[in-house]
Amino acid sequence: MTPLGYALLGLVQMQPRSGYALRKVFETTPLGGYSSSPGSIYPALKSLEKAALLVTRDPAGKRGKGEYHLTAEGGRRLQAWLASPIDNLGEAMLRFAFLRDDDRDAILAFLDAFQSAAQSQSAGLEAFLAGDASKGMPAKGRIAVEHGLRQLRASADWARWTREQYSTD
Amino acid sequence: MTPLGYALLGLVQMQPRSGYALRKVFETTPLGGYSSSPGSIYPALKSLEKAALLVTRDPAGKRGKGEYHLTAEGGRRLQAWLASPIDNLGEAMLRFAFLRDDDRDAILAFLDAFQSAAQSQSAGLEAFLAGDASKGMPAKGRIAVEHGLRQLRASADWARWTREQYSTD
DNA sequence: CCAACCATGTAAGCTGTTACATGATTGA
DNA sequence: TCAATCATGTAACAGCTTACATGGTTGG
Numbered sequence: 001m002t003p004l005g006y007a008l009l010g011l012v013q014m015q016p017r018s019g020y021a022l023r024k025v026f027e028t029t030p031l032g033g034y035s036s037s038p039g040s041i042y043p044a045l046k047s048l049e050k051a052a053l054l055v056t057r058d059p060a061g062k063r064g065k066g067e068y069h070l071t072a073e074g075g076r077r078l079q080a081w082l083a084s085p086i087d088n089l090g091e092a093m094l095r096f097a098f099l100r101d102d103d104r105d106a107i108l109a110f111l112d113a114f115q116s117a118a119q120s121q122s123a124g125l126e127a128f129l130a131g132d133a134s135k136g137m138p139a140k141g142r143i144a145v146e147h148g149l150r151q152l153r154a155s156a157d158w159a160r161w162t163r164e165q166y167s168t169d
Numbered sequence: 170m171t172p173l174g175y176a177l178l179g180l181v182q183m184q185p186r187s188g189y190a191l192r193k194v195f196e197t198t199p200l201g202g203y204s205s206s207p208g209s210i211y212p213a214l215k216s217l218e219k220a221a222l223l224v225t226r227d228p229a230g231k232r233g234k235g236e237y238h239l240t241a242e243g244g245r246r247l248q249a250w251l252a253s254p255i256d257n258l259g260e261a262m263l264r265f266a267f268l269r270d271d272d273r274d275a276i277l278a279f280l281d282a283f284q285s286a287a288q289s290q291s292a293g294l295e296a297f298l299a300g301d302a303s304k305g306m307p308a309k310g311r312i313a314v315e316h317g318l319r320q321l322r323a324s325a326d327w328a329r330w331t332r333e334q335y336s337t338d
Numbered sequence: 339c340c341a342a343c344c345a346t347g348t349a350a351g352c353t354g355t356t357a358c359a360t361g362a363t364t365g366a
Numbered sequence: 367t368c369a370a371t372c373a374t375g376t377a378a379c380a381g382c383t384t385a386c387a388t389g390g391t392t393g394g
């Protein structure tokens with residue numbers, strides 16, 4: 001499953017939607033980074049449907065076409081993804097957006113894991129800069145790595161800040 | 170041309186290398202984010218060679234196989250890429266690493282453009298948060314966007330900091 | 339001599355991009 | 367009625383990932 005697939009599952013879980021409505025979300029929000037254009041979304045929806053993670057249900061009073069709903073298996077897969085260990089910080093942010101609002105424990109656990117992943121990646125870059133491997137590198141290479149470090153620190157700061165929001169209210 | 174292709178051109182320009190040596194660079198530096206494993210690098214090298222942006226030259230006293238060298242056209246393509254307007258900040262960092270150290274003007278121009286791209290993307294996210302499109306969004310969605318904002322601000326800060334390094338020495 | 343590393347590839351499969359195609363509905 | 371937008375797709379192509387295959391060289 002690709003990030004796009006999980007994004008679709010997550011959006012449908014929040015609220016059943018038609019393919020077109022899902023596309024609109026990607027077009028009008030920063031989620032757009034995970035997709036673009038019908039050429040990826042419709043095939044992805046088809047494949048989720050074939051895998052029985054989504055179903056189209058027709059009615060709901062509206063005259064429109066079918067809306068996608070999450071199946072039980074789809075819900076399980078989404079949950080498993082949300083709870084899996086963090087390896088990729090970019091994908092992790094997508095996960096954060098889909099965590100259940102009422103599951104405070106999961107949110108706090110996520111934030112801790114996210115912060116510690118960011119810190120350990122920072123430590124990796126620092127070790128790289130301190131080590132032999134970076135010796136032959138031109139100055140701008142090292143400065144580019146510094147950019148990566150600043151990004152990781154910003155991520156860790158975000159996690160700290162967000163954790164406060166969630167624990168002190 | 171993909172980022173990987175440009176990364177290969179840039180590395181070869183810094184110093185002619187064999188395919189294996191190039192792979193090692195990706196394996197042992199943070200540049201690794203742009204590739205992995207032979208399955209992408211060797212085919213990419215072949216295609217750059219077919220496009221006449223790289224050539225293999227055998228000798229150099231060493232008994233090893235051929236090393237890749239940049240052709241005149243390859244140099245032009247690399248230059249054009251380095252000088253093109255910034256649209257993607259991630260790719261821009263790759264470019265920064267390959268800017269010529271002696272071309273101070275280009276470096277300063279890059280940093281200005283990078284900073285202004287980061288700021289304009291920040292402004293875009295802020296506008297999104299202030300606008301109607303974000304109204305229906307759950308709280309965690311907005312907090313995830315805040316993460317994006319912090320990343321962009323960290324990028325802009327990096328550009329300011331780096332610019333100082335380059336102008337005051 | 340054998341393990342490790344040098345060194346280069348190929349093939350299958352999946353995703354995503356781009357670009358095009360189609361038809362229905364609706365507001366001016 | 368005509369343009370815009372709703373709504374859904376398909377086809378060609380390129381790129382990457384994974385996994386496998388193959389041989390040479392070298393240090394212990």
